[in-house]
Amino acid sequence: MIVVDTLAALILVVLAWRCLLLTDLFRSIVLFIVFGLLMALAWARLDAPDLALAEAAIGAGLLGVLLLGTWRAMGSPDGDHRQPGRALQVIAAGGGMVLAVLVGIALHQLPVSEQAAGALALERLDEAATQQPVTAVLLNFRSYDTLLEMGVLLMALLGTWLARVPLMESLSGDDASRGTELLPVALRVFVPVMLLVGAYLIWAGTHSPGGAFQGGAVLAAAGVLLALAGRLRGDTGDSLPLRMLLVLGLTVFSLAGLLLIPLQGAFMAYPPTLIYPVMLIVEYSLAVSIAITLVLLYTGSRGLRRGPA
Amino acid sequence: MTLPGVALLLTGLLFYLAGTVGLLRFPDVYSRLHAITKADNVGLGLLCLGIALLSSSWGIAALLALVWLLAIGAATVGCHLIARHSLLERQRGRRE
Numbered sequence: 001m002i003v004v005d006t007l008a009a010l011i012l013v014v015l016a017w018r019c020l021l022l023t024d025l026f027r028s029i030v031l032f033i034v035f036g037l038l039m040a041l042a043w044a045r046l047d048a049p050d051l052a053l054a055e056a057a058i059g060a061g062l063l064g065v066l067l068l069g070t071w072r073a074m075g076s077p078d079g080d081h082r083q084p085g086r087a088l089q090v091i092a093a094g095g096g097m098v099l100a101v102l103v104g105i106a107l108h109q110l111p112v113s114e115q116a117a118g119a120l121a122l123e124r125l126d127e128a129a130t131q132q133p134v135t136a137v138l139l140n141f142r143s144y145d146t147l148l149e150m151g152v153l154l155m156a157l158l159g160t161w162l163a164r165v166p167l168m169e170s171l172s173g174d175d176a177s178r179g180t181e182l183l184p185v186a187l188r189v190f191v192p193v194m195l196l197v198g199a200y201l202i203w204a205g206t207h208s209p210g211g212a213f214q215g216g217a218v219l220a221a222a223g224v225l226l227a228l229a230g231r232l233r234g235d236t237g238d239s240l241p242l243r244m245l246l247v248l249g250l251t252v253f254s255l256a257g258l259l260l261i262p263l264q265g266a267f268m269a270y271p272p273t274l275i276y277p278v279m280l281i282v283e284y285s286l287a288v289s290i291a292i293t294l295v296l297l298y299t300g301s302r303g304l305r306r307g308p309a
Numbered sequence: 310m311t312l313p314g315v316a317l318l319l320t321g322l323l324f325y326l327a328g329t330v331g332l333l334r335f336p337d338v339y340s341r342l343h344a345i346t347k348a349d350n351v352g353l354g355l356l357c358l359g360i361a362l363l364s365s366s367w368g369i370a371a372l373l374a375l376v377w378l379l380a381i382g383a384a385t386v387g388c389h390l391i392a393r394h395s396l397l398e399r400q401r402g403r404r405e
Contacts, residue, residue: 180393186386193379 005045012038029067036060049209053201057217062294065224069298143257143268150250150286157246157293160300183229194222202287206276212249212283216290223295234301242292242303249289253282314362321355324348338395346388350381 015038019031036059043052084092198218205211226232256278257268264271270278295304331344357377361370 180389182386182389186382189382190379 008038008042008045012042025071029064029071032067033060033064036064050205050211050214053209053214054217057214057221058294061221062217062224062298066298069300073300143253146286147250147253147257147268150253150289153290153293154246154250157296160297161302187226187229187231191222191225194218194225198222198287198291202283203280205283206279212286213290215283216287217294219287219291220294220298223291224298227295227299230307232295232299233305233307234296234299235303235305236301237303237305239303245288245292246296247289249282249286252285256282310362310365314359317355317359317362321352321359324352324355328352339392342388342392346384350384353377353380 012035015031015035019028019035022028022031036055039059040052040056043049043055198215200215201210201218202212202215203210205215223232227234256270260270260274260278261267263274296302325348328345328348331348332341335341335344354377357373361373364370
């Protein structure tokens, strides 16, 4: 297997290199998607199926769709895609390499503590009510990180709303999806299956690979599929229910942390008997918010409405 | 079950190789789609069958069958949409 792993690592580096250096934006995006898929394979080889799932669903799938959507909305980007000057390239590459070397040296000189956080977390896995180390770390031991990540996702959507609204009109529907008999049948088969898989992944996150981000990404993929087929449209109008769903994850997560303070005496410390139900509720709320945020990132709109069937 | 399983895996890989060569060498969209969808669907089927034999578990075999069916469905719809888009573009090009 060492040969396959080395080959995969080499291809990853070459792909990243080509992806950065290509002047054709479309090819860069396609290479980026391939890079994401190979990265997912690398995570799987490193025994991190959670990360592999997230990388494949978000890194390769949704990010690829977002990039392609932006590319299409930009019209012909190759015309004004100018190559920076040679000197600038050398300075940027040289600066990056110096920084990488310095960071490497700094990391190398860092004293390795016996009480590494990872070892501590693995030791106390029993207290987390979940046997899945990655979920335990993300939701129980590193709740703050996950909470802040949700905040970052929301900020990204707000940024998109500010930046992308003028582009929204050009993204409505593709003529290839109109008037074909096959697409409605495919939607009827695939969308329910995707919703089922997404819901399962969120639940599975409590005991095996999966979780809110992975499941939410699959739910979002179903939404993007519907949007691509014209069944879901971006809407300029604000809708209160949609906004509430957008902040549902953040709200439920913070509330669960705050309301249970009297029981354990600390923010986001859950009593052992309540961990499992609280985690399940929090995970599903997070996933709903993640899915809706990702779909809105794709449509670039403030609201959603049903398209013509 | 190991020998037939491995034999199926290797045959599946051959189909993938043929499909990829077709994708790279064929001249236009339609023949490329023809190569990659047909060859890859059979290749994936053989891989699934091989893995099912190697795992010797009915549960895993059923899951793999489901995966194969869904992949075939997705490939069919994707192929249809790409071919349709290409045809519409060409017709539009002629009209102009």
